[in-house]
Amino acid sequence: MSRVDHAGLSAKFLAAEANAEFHDRRLWDLRMKRDQQMAMIPEWQDLRDRASAIKEHTLSQLDRYLEEFEANATKNGATVHWARDAAEHNEIVHRLLSERGVRTLVKSKSMLTEECEMRPYLEARGIKVIETDLGERIQQLDDEPPSHIVIPAVHKLRGDVSKVFARTIGSEPGNDDIHYLAKSQRDDTRPYFLDAEAGMTGGNFIVAETGAVVTVTNEGNADLSANVPKLYIACVGIEKLVPRLADLAIFIRLLSRSAIGSPISQYTSHFRKARAGGEMHIVLVDNGRSARLGMADFWTSLKCIRCGACMNTCPVYRRSGGLSYRAVYAGPIGAIIDPTFDLKKFSALPFASTMNGSCTDVCPVKINIHEQIYAWRRVIAEQRQLPFVKREAMRIAGRIFSSPKLYRLALKLTRLANNGLPRFAIYTMLNPWGHHREVPAPPVETFNAWYRANRGGRR
Amino acid sequence: MRVALFVPCFIDAFFPQVGVATLELLERFGVSVDYPLDQTCCGQPMANNGCQADAAATEALFLKNFSGYDYVVAPSASCTHHIRKHFDAIPQTEAVTQLRARTFEIVEFLHDVLKVEAFPWAEFPHKVGLHNSCSALRALKTASISEIAGESFSKPLALLSKVKGLTTALPARPDECCGFGGTFSVFEEPVSARMGYDKVRDFAQTEVEYVVSADSSCLMHQQGCAERLGLGMKFIHIVEILNGARA
Ligand code: SF4
Numbered sequence: 027m028s029r030v031d032h033a034g035l036s037a038k039f040l041a042a043e044a045n046a047e048f049h050d051r052r053l054w055d056l057r058m059k060r061d062q063q064m065a066m067i068p069e070w071q072d073l074r075d076r077a078s079a080i081k082e083h084t085l086s087q088l089d090r091y092l093e094e095f096e097a098n099a100t101k102n103g104a105t106v107h108w109a110r111d112a113a114e115h116n117e118i119v120h121r122l123l124s125e126r127g128v129r130t131l132v133k134s135k136s137m138l139t140e141e142c143e144m145r146p147y148l149e150a151r152g153i154k155v156i157e158t159d160l161g162e163r164i165q166q167l168d169d170e171p172p173s174h175i176v177i178p179a180v181h182k183l184r185g186d187v188s189k190v191f192a193r194t195i196g197s198e199p200g201n202d203d204i205h206y207l208a209k210s211q212r213d214d215t216r217p218y219f220l221d222a223e224a225g226m227t228g229g230n231f232i233v234a235e236t237g238a239v240v241t242v243t244n245e246g247n248a249d250l251s252a253n254v255p256k257l258y259i260a261c262v263g264i265e266k267l268v269p270r271l272a273d274l275a276i277f278i279r280l281l282s283r284s285a286i287g288s289p290i291s292q293y294t295s296h297f298r299k300a301r302a303g304g305e306m307h308i309v310l311v312d313n314g315r316s317a318r319l320g321m322a323d324f325w326t327s328l329k330c331i332r333c334g335a336c337m338n339t340c341p342v343y344r345r346s347g348g349l350s351y352r353a354v355y356a357g358p359i360g361a362i363i364d365p366t367f368d369l370k371k372f373s374a375l376p377f378a379s380t381m382n383g384s385c386t387d388v389c390p391v392k393i394n395i396h397e398q399i400y401a402w403r404r405v406i407a408e409q410r411q412l413p414f415v416k417r418e419a420m421r422i423a424g425r426i427f428s429s430p431k432l433y434r435l436a437l438k439l440t441r442l443a444n445n446g447l448p449r450f451a452i453y454t455m456l457n458p459w460g461h462h463r464e465v466p467a468p469p470v471e472t473f474n475a476w477y478r479a480n481r482g483g484r485r
Numbered sequence: 486m487r488v489a490l491f492v493p494c495f496i497d498a499f500f501p502q503v504g505v506a507t508l509e510l511l512e513r514f515g516v517s518v519d520y521p522l523d524q525t526c527c528g529q530p531m532a533n534n535g536c537q538a539d540a541a542a543t544e545a546l547f548l549k550n551f552s553g554y555d556y557v558v559a560p561s562a563s564c565t566h567h568i569r570k571h572f573d574a575i576p577q578t579e580a581v582t583q584l585r586a587r588t589f590e591i592v593e594f595l596h597d598v599l600k601v602e603a604f605p606w607a608e609f610p611h612k613v614g615l616h617n618s619c620s621a622l623r624a625l626k627t628a629s630i631s632e633i634a635g636e637s638f639s640k641p642l643a644l645l646s647k648v649k650g651l652t653t654a655l656p657a658r659p660d661e662c663c664g665f666g667g668t669f670s671v672f673e674e675p676v677s678a679r680m681g682y683d684k685v686r687d688f689a690q691t692e693v694e695y696v697v698s699a700d701s702s703c704l705m706h707q708q709g710c711a712e713r714l715g716l717g718m719k720f721i722h723i724v725e726i727l728n729g730a731r732a
Contacts, residue, residue, distance in 0.1 A: 037675035050683070054658070064634050071634065138695030341662045345679045380666030380675055380680075381533065384621035387632035399569075403535030412535070416672065420531045424539030427494070427531075428546050430523040437498050454555065458671050465710030466499050473497045473504035477520050481508075 029413070030353070030371060032378040036346035039181075049181050050344040057338045059287020060388065067283070074481055077280055078392035080273050082331035083299040085319060091234040091267050092310065098237030103299040104306040105135035112142035115311045117228075119144060119259060122307055124155055126257055128223040132215075134241065135159040135227025137175050137332060138263050138311055143352045156218045158247040160211050167194040173348030173356065176334035178284050181347045215247075223299035225251035227297070230331065231277060232308075235270045238296040240310060242281055256304040260297065263330040264310050277331060280390035284335040318366050323401040327362050329391040336385035342378055351375055358385035365406070373411040376402035391430050437472060489519045491553050491559040492586075493701075494526040500701045506728040507560045507591055508623050513606070513728070514599055518558075521550040529567035532574060532666050540574040547572075552580045556598065557588040560724050562621035562700050563667075565590040570624060591724055592627050594700045596640040603647055608728040610650030613726075614693035614718075615641055616684075616707065618700035619662050627699070641699060641723055648726055654691040661687070665706035681710035689716045699723045 040046045049114040064070045084091055096106045109115035115138075115290040123131060133151055139145065145155045145166075156164040161178035165171065168190045172178030179187065182204040183478035191197035197210040221224075227248045231240040239260040251259045268274050282291045300306035319325050337343045337357030347355035353364040353372055361379060376399045406412060412420075426432045459465060471479075488511065492504040511518050527547050531540035547568075551557045559565050575581060595601045621627045621641070628639035636708045645651055664670070664680025670678075685707050688696050698704050701722055708720040721730065 029613035032561070033673045033675060040675055040679055047681075061631055068634075135546060156549030158500030341664065342673070342676050342681050345676045345683075353553070377534070377669070378676070380619065380662050380664060380669050380677075382666075383623035384619075384630075384632055384660070384662070386621060387630065400533075403533070404537055405535070406502055407537070416534060416668070417536075419668075420534050420536040420539045424531050424536065424543060426540075427526040427528070428527055428544070433525040458674040459709070462675055462713060463681065463706065464712040465709065466705050468499060471501060473492045473501035474503050474522065478522070479506075481520070 028371070028376050029411075032346065032350055032353065032374045035350035035352070036378075037162045039347040040345065041351050044123065045181060045183055045186075046345065046347075047185055049347060051350055052180060055431055056286055057388070060284055060335060060338070061287075063283035063287050063289060067279070073276055074390055074392050076275050076391055077331075078275065078329060080268060081391050082326065084267050084269055085265065085325065085328050088267065088316075088319065091269055092264060092422075094269075095232055095267060096235040096310075097235055098234065100237070102237045104237065104308050107307060107309045109309055109311045109313070111313045112311075115142045115261065115309055115313065116144050116147040118309050119261070120148060120153070122153055122257070122259060123148070123224055126173070126223065128153060128257065130154045130156065130218060130222040130225045132156045132158050132218050132251050132255065133226035134228065134243065134251045135162045135172075135178065136226070136261055137172075137354060138228055138261050139226070140171060141313060142261075142311070143174065144261075156215065156222070158215050158219070158251055159243075159245060160208060163211055163215065164190055167191070171309050171354070174334060174337060175332050175355065175359075181349065185270045219250050219254045222255045224253040224257040224259065225253070226259045226261065227252050229260050229266055230281070231268055231274055232262050232266050233268055233271055233274055233296075234460065236296070236298065238298045240274065240289045241295050241297070242278070242293070243295075243477045249293060252297050253301055256472060257307075258300055259288055259303060259307045259309065260298070261309045261311060263315060264312055265330075272449075281331060281333050284388065284390040285333040292432070305467040314366055318363070321366070324362060324398055325395055327359070329393055330359055331364075331391055332359075333390055335390065336340055336390040339384045339385070339388045341382065342380065344412045346378065351378070358395045358399065359393075362393075362395060362402060365402055369406065369409060370411055376406060434474070486516060487519070487554045488516050488523060488527050488556045488558055489529070489554040491524060491551065491564070492520070493559060493561045493564045495705070496560060496701050498544075499705060500722065501725060502660055503560050503701055504720040506724040506729065506730070507558070510591075510724055510728040511558065514601065516599070519554070525622065527567050528572065528574060529564055530667060532567065532571055537574045540724050544575045545562055548575065548581060549587075555587065556594065557584065558591055558594045560591045560699065560701070560722060561627050562590045562592075562618050562627070562703055564622040565593075565709060566620035573633045590621065590625055590699060592621070592629070592644060593625060593712050595644060595727070597626075601644065601647075603716060604644075604727050604729070607647070608649040608725055608729070608731065609726045611645065611694045611732070612652045612654055612692065613645070613695040613697045614654050614691055615639075615645065615659075615689045616657045616663060616688075616696055616698040617641065617660070617698075618703045619700060621699055644727060647721070651726070654693050656687040656691050658687055663703050663707055665703050665720070667702070670706055673726055677706070678710065681706050682714060685711040685714065685716055685718070688718060693718055695719050695721050697721050697723050697726060
């Protein structure tokens with residue numbers, strides 16, 4: 027796979043001015059709301075410490091807790107399946123569906139099924155998959171992946187949504203009233219809930235002690251997906267585990283506040299067993315997670331509870347949009363887990379960062395996101411995955427900066443070039459700096475020259 | 486107290502007056518300052534791009550120039566951050582760990598080490614907006630940030646409050662990164678420039694005459710953006726104001 031051109035894709039994103047402006051403002055607004063919620067909880071930093079400690083503890087004994095979860099879920103009457111990777115996950119789900127003659131599957135939002143590319147897999151095998159989360163449905167109808175892990179269509183203006191709905195589900199063209207659009211989607215989706223032979227959810231958490239799959243949503247569509255059809259399948263990554271029900275309370279307090287700045291979500295649902303006469307299956311998926319657990323610099327990325335706060339605060343994500351990462355996971359969290367899926371393809375993403383560090387400070391489970399971004403840069407350079415231009419630039423810079431003589435000479439040449447070259451040359455091919463910014467004029471002398479001239483006698 | 490002055494490469498090349506102001510300011514407080522003539526760079530550009538091998542010789546040269554001092558002081562939070570938190574392309578000998586611990590950014594040095602009470606010579610009768618670089622804010626923690634609840638403090642503002650006539654205004658997003666980011670500014674040019682535009686527009690709506698910062702790199706980027714947008718504000722390093730610049 028070729029390297030994702032994040033810079034080029036950002037330029038495209040920014041070219042749609044109204045969308046770009048709205049995207050930044052909307053996400054910043056969520057960041058502000060998150061700050062307000064934080065301010066109301068004096069023990070916020072303590073909660074983050076605890077959440078982080080619980081996750082680290084759980085990850086360090088993941089096998090034990092997973093087995094406890096399996097035992098308790100089985101006791102509840104659910105069936106637990108283990109999927110080593112995306113392919114196994116898709117096969118298991120397909121087998122469960124096809125053995126029962128399922129033709130339509132309703133599902134709520136799940137990043138894991140995106141990661142496994144389950145929808146196209148099932149659709150190619152004749153199974154209709156209906157996303158029931160509003161944002162996810164918008165993206166499905168528009169044939170785009172989600173651009174944000176919590177708000178899949180955050181990059182779309184309501185006018186964009188209106189167009190998609192008019193084209194695909196027959197809503198009134200030109201009507202971009204938010205309530206009307208939401209109702210149109212609900213009216214379109216409701217019949218599928220009644221027709222579908224199977225429902226699917228992801229899981230925000232699974233609890234070892236109770237064997238429950240926990241979803242945290244605002245629309246109630248996860249509950250419908252899980253409860254209305256006879257067959258319920260929950261697909262969950264193995265890192266979503268917490269040991270005890272009591273532990274969960276800490277995460278529930280942090281999750282919605284961090285995600286969208288609301289004290290709690292509308293629904294926090296614990297699914298333990300199938301409804302009367304139905305079946306419940308839980309597919310636990312690894313897909314690279316246990317390998318990540320073995321990476322000394324990156325294993326704590328598995329603490330992630332997918333709240334999206336790091337994306338909302340990220341000044342680069344806000345101004346480039348999720349789709350510019352060309353990955354299931356965008357933004358800061360994407361930059362540190364995408365390379366574990368395909369180092370070469372995603373090698374530009376850890377460089378799509380100013381290293382400002384805001385992500386780390388908002389992360390409710392205290393993942394040192396920006397330090398991991400930094401660490402990935404080393405891995406990428408060591409694995410020789412830097413673009414040729416950058417690699418050469420750094421090699422030359424390293425030589426110049428390590429020699430006072432070369433450094434002085436280079437400065438002299440640059441100063442000549444800056445003074446001597448026509449502006450267009452500096453501003454076009456030679457230096458992308460100048461596309462949108464003026465180039466500083468070099469002063470008459472360097473500090474070094476000033477010092478030699480004025481303080482030369484002293485050392 | 487033996488103090489060495491580190492004037493990072495882009496300040497050396499583009500903002501010599503910042504180096505001069507730092508030197509003079511330290512001397513005003515009776516500090517005798519060495520400026521090792523063979524200094525170049527701290528290795529940050531290479532290291533930030535993951536190129537440890539390319540950073541090693543530069544870090545070794547930095548060590549050669551600056552070891553043995555009680556303090557190394559630099560008018561750059563970004564470079565100080567690199568030295569203190571990274572700077573590990575060379576073996577971490579005793580001399581290296583000492584050097585890293587003894588390197589200070591100028592605001593920290595004035596505030597925490599010299600504990601400066603007053604700048605009697607400083608007068609700046611202008612309305613300024615303070616830009617804290619992300620290195621200053623989230624790495625060196627010279628000011629509190631909005632992401633973390635807690636007591637609010639600001640070392641740069643504490644210093645600026647001792648300057649006669651100076652008033653400050655707060656932009657809507659005071660802690661937002663301005664988008665410089667080192668080579669990010671070139672390799673991710675579209676986003677970098679957009680962030681810079683947003684930053685200077687945010688300052689413009691507060692009607693400040695000057696944007697002041699402890700990092701010349703952020704200032705260079707913002708100035709480039711403001712000039713292109715035709716915004717009238719000016720940009721100045723905090724040491725220039727503290728050293729008595731009038732305009
Ligand atoms: S990395 Fe942290 S802030 Fe980002 S989505 Fe995960 S939990 Fe949330």
